Amino acid sequence: MKKTVLVTGAGGFIGNHLVSLLKDKGYYVRGADIKKPDYSESRADEFLVMDLRVWDNCLLATSGMEQVYALAADMGGMGYITTHHAEILYNNALINFHTLEAARQNGAARYLYTSSACIYPEYLQTDANVKPLKEEDAYPAMPQDAYGWEKLVSERLCEHYREDYGIETRIARFHNIFGPLGTWDGGREKAPAAICRKVALAKLHGERSIQVWGDGEQTRSFCYVDDCVEAIYALMQSDYPHPLNIGQDRLISINELVSVVSRLAEYEIEIEHIDGPQGVRGRNSDNTRLYEILRWQPRITLEEGLKRTYAWIEQEVRVQYSRVLS
Ligand code: NAD
Ligand code: GDD
Known part of the structure; x- marks a missing residue:
């Protein structure tokens, strides 16, 4: 059974x-x-x-x-x-x-x-x-x-x-x-998906800047x-x-996150910092106990995870855009 x-x-x-x-x-x-x-x-x-x-x-x-x-x-x-x-x-x-x-x-x-x-x-x-x-x-x-x-x-x-x-x-x-099949628009999306969507949309429309909430120096760790x-x-x-x-224990600022996504998209982008909800200024995971208890640690790097996520979101953005046009 x-x-x-x-x-x-x-x-x-x-x-x-x-x-x-x-x-x-x-x-x-x-x-x-x-x-x-x-x-x-x-x-x-x-x-x-x-x-x-x-x-x-x-x-x-x-x-x-x-x-x-x-x-x-x-x-x-x-x-x-x-x-x-x-x-x-x-x-x-x-x-x-x-x-x-x-x-x-x-x-x-x-x-x-x-x-x-x-x-x-x-x-x-x-x-x-x-x-x-x-x-x-x-x-x-x-x-x-x-x-x-x-x-x-x-x-x-x-x-x-x-x-x-x-x-x-x-x-x-x-x-x-974060990762593919996660919410990427509509208001509930988190920073990795939001940044991927904004870069993909800018690329699609030939625009050279995206908006980021706050000064972008706030930090997080992101886990695939x-x-x-x-x-x-x-x-x-x-x-x-x-x-x-x-979670992951690699701390990265939102500005750096944009740079990584921009590199993966092979599209240079400027950041326009605007007011928006920022939450805590910095957050990172201490994974000492995670390793002690499970003898396990995350394996997928931020770059690899974002590569897969960006590819999926870029495809979603294109499909949505072609629906609007047709
Ligand atoms: P998600 O929003 O994609 O999934 C949550 C699901 O719960 C949704 O499909 C939603 O329809 C369903 N749901 C909401 N209200 C419901 C209701 N009344 N009855 C039945 N279903 C209902 O979010 P996720 O990222 O998959 O998160 C899964 C869990 O992990 C949640 O408990 C979330 O709080 C927690 N979590 C997620 C993150 C993250 O970064 N994704 C971080 C911290 C905690
Ligand atoms: N979502 C989003 N969209 N965040 C942006 C954007 C944007 O366009 N631009 C900049 N940011 C900044 C936010 O201002 C915040 O400082 C940072 O990116 C991270 O935002 P989120 O990814 O939305 O949330 P979070 O990391 O503060 O919290 C998330 O993770 C928690 C667990 O670690 C949320 O999903 C929480 O619900 C979750 O519990």
Whole structure:
């Protein structure tokens, strides 16, 4: 008999990639999401289109599932999470509280929750040359935005469910994940996809500058999605029940990110700095514990990941543009 797993958020970016990895590993996969994937078919054995804020749907989705990977969330980049606080807190709290309780009632043995680097205190991220964040830096807590507060509370919920009910919970803290099949327009896109789209559009129209929010000296680390789903899987198999960073630890400014994309696109571009939501000034992952626990580290370089991502987004931009023309 194949092991049964539920992936919530299977219609989203990371969930869709995770479904493919789990299929390759021989699992029976049920996907659940309020929508199907935007840019590809899902490889899930069954796909439930449902709203996971609703208790009865969570009960249905988790029934008969031995393991649950919880990725459903109302989520986006800086443009989205800084402008939808109430909605995000309400939606994600309902999704996460109901999904975990339903998994428990249905007897799931393991549950992996996808948290975020946004749980780390803002006061540790005020400098572009930021100290990489270790897991224990989460407290005293001062997460970023309603999105970060909800993630931190849901992390606690997982730890309490494990202690009180014995369900084996795992907690991944993602640091800006990017790659093909991720949202690249519409307002929820994160910086790597947004920059790829802007460069691809400029190239298509023969324009020589793109707009970047802030002075571009703010820093981040970016992790390619194939590495991310490998790490999620390894964490689920592990016996480590506490939060673990999943990300890259190479710090890069947004201006440098534009330079890398411009080189890959073989198109020289100037930057126009404009006002926009910037979030923390600098953020990087300390991967010491990730390596200690999983004996694993990300393998795909930023350049390689962006090469694949840019190629996909440039193609998407061309298709969308030719639709507008026809
Ligand atoms: P995504 O937006 O592509 O995927 C999330 C999915 O959840 C979407 O398909 C969405 O339709 C679904 N969803 C939202 N509300 C729902 C509802 N009420 N019922 C059912 N489904 C619903 O985002 P992603 O990048 O794939 O993120 C996956 C998980 O990882 C999320 O929990 C996110 O918060 C977390 N995360 C992602 C990143 C990142 O850089 N991508 C960083 C930190 C944390
Ligand atoms: N999205 C976006 N679009 N960001 C831009 C742009 C643009 O056109 N131009 C500059 N930036 C800058 C933002 O101002 C921000 O300082 C930086 O690029 C990174 O922005 P995002 O990629 O949108 O978000 P983030 O890294 O601050 O946070 C993301 O990662 C977290 C995990 O590390 C978000 O997706 C969070 O939801 C997530 O939890």
